[in-house]
Amino acid sequence: MATAAHRQQPEQPEQQAARAQLSLGIDAARNLATTTKSVPQMQGLSSRWLLRMLPWVEVKGGTYRVNRRLAYEVGDGRVTFVQDGAAVRVVPAELGELPLLRGFHDGEALRALAERCGQYEYAPGEVIAERGRPVDHVYLIVRGKVEKAGTGKYGEEIRRGVLADGGFFGAEAVADEPGAWEFTARAMTACTVLALPRAAYEEVAGRHQRLRAHVRQRQAEQARPRNRKGEANIDLAAGHTGEPVLPATFVDYELAPREYELSVAQTVLRVHTRVADLYNDPMDQVEQQLRLTIEALRERQESELVNNREFGLLHNADHSQRISTHSGPPTPDDMDELLSMRRGTKAFFAHPRAISALARECNKRGLSFDSADMGGHPVPAWRGVPILPCGKIPVSDEGTSSILAMRLGEDAQGVVGLRQTGIPDEYEPGLNVRFMGINDQALISYLVSTYYSAAVLVPDALGVLENVEVFHTPS
Numbered sequence: 001m002a003t004a005a006h007r008q009q010p011e012q013p014e015q016q017a018a019r020a021q022l023s024l025g026i027d028a029a030r031n032l033a034t035t036t037k038s039v040p041q042m043q044g045l046s047s048r049w050l051l052r053m054l055p056w057v058e059v060k061g062g063t064y065r066v067n068r069r070l071a072y073e074v075g076d077g078r079v080t081f082v083q084d085g086a087a088v089r090v091v092p093a094e095l096g097e098l099p100l101l102r103g104f105h106d107g108e109a110l111r112a113l114a115e116r117c118g119q120y121e122y123a124p125g126e127v128i129a130e131r132g133r134p135v136d137h138v139y140l141i142v143r144g145k146v147e148k149a150g151t152g153k154y155g156e157e158i159r160r161g162v163l164a165d166g167g168f169f170g171a172e173a174v175a176d177e178p179g180a181w182e183f184t185a186r187a188m189t190a191c192t193v194l195a196l197p198r199a200a201y202e203e204v205a206g207r208h209q210r211l212r213a214h215v216r217q218r219q220a221e222q223a224r225p226r227n228r229k230g231e232a233n234i235d236l237a238a239g240h241t242g243e244p245v246l247p248a249t250f251v252d253y254e255l256a257p258r259e260y261e262l263s264v265a266q267t268v269l270r271v272h273t274r275v276a277d278l279y280n281d282p283m284d285q286v287e288q289q290l291r292l293t294i295e296a297l298r299e300r301q302e303s304e305l306v307n308n309r310e311f312g313l314l315h316n317a318d319h320s321q322r323i324s325t326h327s328g329p330p331t332p333d334d335m336d337e338l339l340s341m342r343r344g345t346k347a348f349f350a351h352p353r354a355i356s357a358l359a360r361e362c363n364k365r366g367l368s369f370d371s372a373d374m375g376g377h378p379v380p381a382w383r384g385v386p387i388l389p390c391g392k393i394p395v396s397d398e399g400t401s402s403i404l405a406m407r408l409g410e411d412a413q414g415v416v417g418l419r420q421t422g423i424p425d426e427y428e429p430g431l432n433v434r435f436m437g438i439n440d441q442a443l444i445s446y447l448v449s450t451y452y453s454a455a456v457l458v459p460d461a462l463g464v465l466e467n468v469e470v471f472h473t474p475s
Contacts, residue, residue: 040288042295049374049388051302053347054417054454055409056429064260064418066455067253069231077319078166079140081194088142090114090194098138098171100218109208116200122187129170129185135178137195138170144191145324145467148183162188164324164467173198174205174215260311260418262451265300268436269293269446276444290433290446297431297450303392304452305417311453313404313415314393318459328469330358330403332367335382335465338405342460344412348382349390349404353470355380358387358403360472399471405463414461418453 057064077097081088092110095101104110117140122128128139128146139146141163148160148169160183163169169185172178178198205212225233235247275285309315321341325334330350335358339345350358359380362368369380369387380387385405395401407414419430427433430452436445456462 037283039283040292042292044299045295046299046302046391047389048298048302049347050305050349050390050392051298051417053388053408054305054415056417056419057410057455059262059418059420059453062262062420062451064262064453064455066258066260066457068257068458069251069253079168080166081140081142088119088192088194090117090140098168098174099222100171100174100215102218104211104214106208106210109204109211112204112208113196113201116204117194117196120193120195122191122193124187124189126187127184128187128191128193129181129183131181131184133181135170135173135181136198138168138173138198138201139185140168140194140196141165142192142194144193145188146191146193147186147188149186150183159326162324162326174201175219176216258455260453260455262418262420262453263304263308263311264449264451265297265304266447266449267293267297269433269448270443271446273438273442273444286444290427290448293448294428294431297448301450301452302390305454306390306392307394311455313406313454313456313462314402314464316454316456317404317462317464318456321460321463322466323463324467325465325469328467329361330354330465330468331361332365332382334468335403338403338463338465339383339385341463342405342407344407344414345385345405345463346408346412346414347406348385348387349393349406350387350468351391351393351395351401351470352389353395354393354401354403354468355387355389357468357470357472358382395470399469400466401468401470403465403468405465407461410457412461413457415454415456418455420451423451 079094079097080091081094082091083089092107092114093105095110095113096104101110119142122144129135129137131150143165146163146167146169148163150158150160152158170181173196205215234251237244237246269289271286271289279285304312306312306314323334323337323341325331335348338348359369370382370384371378372381372384372386373379374386374388390404393402393404408416410416421429423430423432425432425434427448428450431448431450434447434449436447438444
């Protein structure tokens with residue numbers, strides 16, 4: 001006997017079409033309904049911890065001057081190279097980064113020195129310079145990592161530092177008495193190095209007496225009394241008895257202090273009058289357009305504070321405050337060394353991938369991050385110092401990035417943000433929105449501008465851990 005299911009035949013398409021609609025369809029009903037809407041969303045937003053953490057200093061007049069005690073420049077910078085196929089040459093003017101050549105501008109002599117630099121390749125573990133032997137070359141690191149190995153108190157080998165791309169050692173080879181190597185320089189990775197022999201320098205100096213005179217003048221300047229930070233000494237007396245004659249002194253200042261001018265990020269926002277007139281309920285279209293525009297400007301502002309070549313923090317960190325990772329990925333040892341280079345570090349800033357790489361290295365050692373509370377937000381911390389994400393710190397194609405460590409605030413002689421408030425048509429602190437009129441196409445225009453910069457008050461306020469490998473390497 002056939003079941004009811006077997007007896008029921010499926011409807012044909014013409015039968016379905018013939019059925020009468022008994023109620024209003026959903027699509028039609030939505031045309032009359034008031035929907036619940038969100039404000040326009042934006043994927044390009046970030047936490048912008050750097051903008052939130054920077055103490056902002058009011059800059060009236062648009063320029064901020066950083067006055068410091070007189071410091072004797074030591075020229076501990078970086079050198080730049082140009083590549084022609086496999087051949088590499090140093091930019092002649094970059095030789096002025098060597099301590100004894102700082103301030104020397106004779107292009108002909110510098111070109112002659114640059115032409116006499118030989119190119120060498122070193123394999124990992126190969127010795128470039130050996131401790132105790134005479135300093136007879138200036139070595140310029142084109143690419144790779146070089147460790148400086150010394151001898152400890154009990155004869156054990158210790159690592160005295162790591163140099164990477166753009167670094168140099170053996171600059172004293174151009175001095176009158178170069179002395180001997182105080183460390184052994186050994187390639188940690190495959191390295192490309194340019195080397196300037198002392199004999200080549202003597203040859204060039206013999207034909208350019210201004211070069212030799214400049215080097216001797218710089219040697220005399222470096223012999224002046226200075227403290228461990230390179231500042232001119234303040235003569236004091238302590239621990240004396242009786243009535244000795246006390247030393248007389250004064251505090252000397254830099255004659256040409258650094259000045260920071262406020263930078264600007266701007267755009268013109270255009271809104272059609274028809275949109276502003278007819279489609280402002282329930283949300284103000286101009287207000288929403290302006291909100292998203294300001295968010296984009298703030299994102300660009302933070303990016304400039306990190307990457308701008310004039311005032312960006314990555315480019316304005318003193319070279320004595322830059323260190324390289326010892327192995328590649330960021331390790332707890334690297335973070336401790338970066339932390340030890342300054343007093344009162346208030347925050348680390350790192351790309352999220354760098355934070356992840358550090359977490360992997362901690363996991364390998366059975367360690368974990370501390371936790372810090374930042375305005376109600378729990379964030380990872382190292383030794384109690386918060387590690388804040390900053391996606392504006394770049395990650396190179398090779399998978400390397402940097403980690404910033406900084407002391408903050410004017411009172412702490414740290415890093416400060418610069419802005420001017422009270423500007424005309426101010427909409428937010430340091431940001432204004434100015435009506436520009438309506439054109440013949442019925443477009444309303446608003447000029448949106450924000451003014452900002454950043455200053456590092458003393459060199460050790462900002463440190464950078466460089467060559468941080470963030471890509472995961474299978475073990």
